Amino acid sequence: MQSNKPKAIFAWSGGKDSSYCLNEVFEQNEFEVVYLLTTLNAEFKRISMHGVREELLDRQAESIGITQLKVWLHEASYESYEKQMEEMLLKAKSEGIEHVIFGDIFLEDLRIYRENNMSKIGMKAIFPLWKRSTSELIQSFIEKGFETITCCVNDAQLDETWVGKVIDSNFINELPENVDPCGENGEYHTFCYAGPIFKKKINFEIGEKIYRPLDVQLDDSCNSDSNKKITKGFWYCDLIQDL
DSSP: OOOOSOEEEEEOOSSHHHHHHHHHHHHHTOOEEEEEEEEEETTTTEETTTOOBHHHHHHHHHHHTOEEEEEEESSOSHHHHHHHHHHHHHHHHTTTOOEEEOOOOSOHHHHHHHHHHHHHTTOEEEOTTTTOOHHHHHHHHHHTTOEEEEEEEETTTOOGGGTTOBOSHHHHHHSOTTSOTTOTTSSEEEEEEESTTOSSOOOEEEEEEEEEEOSSOOOOTTOSOTTOOOOOEEEEEEEEEOO
16 A cells, blocks of 8 residues: 655665654654665775675665665765765655655754755655754663674774674763763764664674774864874774674
8 A cells, every 4th residue: 555654765874863863753654654865985895984794785675675765976976975965865756756855863963954855855854863862862772672793983983892783771981971872973973783673683793903094184373172082083893794
């Protein structure tokens, strides 16, 4: 039977915020999610920023039961990203899809950026988690039975011991005070492998930890807080599909 609900694309990163947000969308039952949209690095075949292998992304989509849309980035530039994203979204719009759902929580600049890009092509950005308490969100995430592991951490706030960790109450309680409980400021990224949106748990093995410095060295000479560390790079934990 055909649904009368408006159709939507869900911006899927594979992490905890995406997973929790998608679950909220399912529970609210206001949209029909037609596609999961993910940006991947074309050279390494991994989810952008998170560093998770494409095959694990595929397992997530199979377990959720929603068709994927993949945007392959061949150049590390906003212009390339925006062009390819626009092409993908316009194609989806031709199928009658006019909404794109994002799991952002409180970053105002990012919301404005997304809304402006959607407006340019006549689509609307939806933010189900907007302005909700990140402390309450991460606690609810755990209580609902989601399981997730850190796959990338920003070394401005967290060292290599934090990557490859399962997120539970102990993890949250031990986070430094300057780290948002949901990592909303980019302190850490995750891979979600079990929970109410998944029909089947995704099995994987933890591989090696890898450090990737930023290509551009940041100048912190204008930093008013001399003790505040700026980002120099990221620690990644390679997650390998377990067959």
